[in-house]
Structure formats: C-alpha cells, structure tokens
Amino acid sequence: MKNLFTITLMVIALAFSSEAMAQKFSGLDKSPADIASYPTDYKVSEKLVRVTYSRPQLKGRSISELAPAGKVWRTGANEAPEIIFYKDATVGGKAVAAGTYSLFTIPGNKEWTIILNKNLNQWGAYSYQEDADVVRVPASVSNASESLDAFSIAYKDVDNGTHMVLGWGNTRVSVPITF
Template identity: 90%
Template sequence: MKNLFTITLMVIALTFSTEAMAQKFSGLDKSPADIASYPSDYKVSEKLVRITYSRPQLKGRSISELAPAGKVWRTGANEAPEITFYKDATVGGKSVSAGTYSLFTIPGKSEWTVILNKNLNQWGAYSYQESADVVRVPASVSKGSESLEAFSIAYKDADNGAHMVLGWGTTRVSLPISF
C-alpha cells in the first residue's frame, strides 16, 4: 500500500512538473518577418545588401491610414527594418558605408523620402531620432498593375546594382542602389 501511494504521488508530481516546465509559444505574428536580399538568386551566397522587415497587411485599410503622408514611418510593422550593406554603396545618389542601418520612410504622393538611420533595434518610429540619420534620399513612386495585400520589398536589377522596390497595394516605391 505504501508503494502504491508513493508511485501515485510520483506520477502526480511528474504530471504537474511537466506542465510547469512546458514552453509556451505565442501564436503566429500577424505581420510576419521577411528578408529580401540582392542578388536575389538563392544560389549566390555573397550578397551585396539584405533587409529584414515585417510585413503588415492592408485588411481593407488604406496605405494612408497605416503610413500617413508627411510622417516618418517605420517602413513595415513591428521593429523598424534593418538594412545591411556588405560593401560601400551609393543609395539614391548618396554614398553609404558598408554597415547596418534602420530604414524609415516619409510617404508622399509623387516621391517618398527614404531614411537610413544609425540607431538599431528600434520599435516602430516611436524612438526615431533625426539626429541619427545617415542619409535622406528621394525615391520615385509609381503604380503597379497588381495589388499587394502584404507590404513587400524586392530588388530589381539595374545598371551597376539594383532598385529596391517597396510595394503595397498598387503603390511602388523605387530606390536606386549601386555598388
């Protein structure tokens, strides 16, 4: 009887200790993280630039509600995107040293201002400091034929480099980058 009691007590203790030690995982992020790099070909291991960003969804809202014109926007969701240049580059006509920067934008009707900022690990645009800007450059705006529900970043080959293209809804923002 004493052994049965001891075994029962041990089984109960193990059951509760397993629950106490179990890892709790949060649900899926509503704005999942993504990475875009150039060259985009996955077979090319030496990348020139890579950006890590989160992808908000429109969900029936307008871009102007989520990224208001004339205001600094984190260019995605959650943390401000971080863009790494693996070698010195020219971004929108301005020299940028190899390194990692936060990416912000100021949306506009015919052009957006793209901002590379030296402060990393920033949540949203709440902690953005203009004094930490490395460059501010204009980027052209056009209209795409396909509407994108999720904010997306891709690279398009161009002379001496690429254009980083931000797409959301039918808005396309193109920033020239050369190496």
C-alpha cells in the same frame, strides 16, 4: 503486484511531469518578420544588402491610414527595419558606407523619401531622430496592377546594380542601389 504498482505510479508521474515541463509559445505575430536580400539567388551566399523588416497588412485599410503622407514612417510594422550594406554602396546617388542602418521613409503621392538612420533598435518611428540621418534620397512612385495586402520589399536587377522596391497595395516605390 508490487512491480505493477511501481510501474503504474511511474506512468502517472511521467504523465504529470511532461505536462508541467511543456513550453508555451506565443501565437504568430500579426505582422510577421521577413528578410529581403540581394542578390536574390539563394545559392549566392555573399549578399550585398539585406533588410530585416515586419510586414504590416492592409486588411481593408488604406496606405494613407497606416503610413500618412509627409510623416516619417518606420517602413513596416513593429521595430524600424534594419538594412545592412555588406559593401560600400550608392543609394539614390548618395554614397553609403558598409554598415547597418535603420530604414525610414516619408511617403508622398509622387515621391517617397528614403532615410537611412544610424540609430538602431528603434521601435516604430517614435524615437526617430533626424540628426542621426546618414542619407535622405528621393524614390520614385509608380502604380502596379497587382495589389499586395502585406507590405513587401524586393529587388529588381538593373544595369550596374539593383532597385530596392517597396510594395504595398498598388503602390511601388523604387530606389536605385549600386555597389
């Protein structure tokens, strides 16, 4: 009887202690983080460029509501994206040294401006400082038949390099990168 009482007491103690030790995790972010790297083949471990960014969603809104034309935009949601060049590169015709930069854009109807900024860990575009820009380059805008609700970054192979393509709604923004 004494053993039964001890076992019962231990089971009750275990039940309550596991509940007390349970870790609480927050829910999923509404703008989940993503990474776009080039070369895109997952079998290639030595990447040339990688962008870490959050993916805002349109959810019935327009791009101009979330990324107004003519204003600096963080190019995603939450923190400004960070782009890492593992080798020296040419972005939109301008030389960029290997390193890590914040990625901003200025949306426009026919052209977007791509901005690489040396200040890291920036929330949104609130702390953006133009004097920390490393390069500003124009990027062409086109329309696609497929609409993307979530902002996305991908790479398109071209002769002598790649184009980093920003896609959202039917808008596609393309900037050439060579290494």
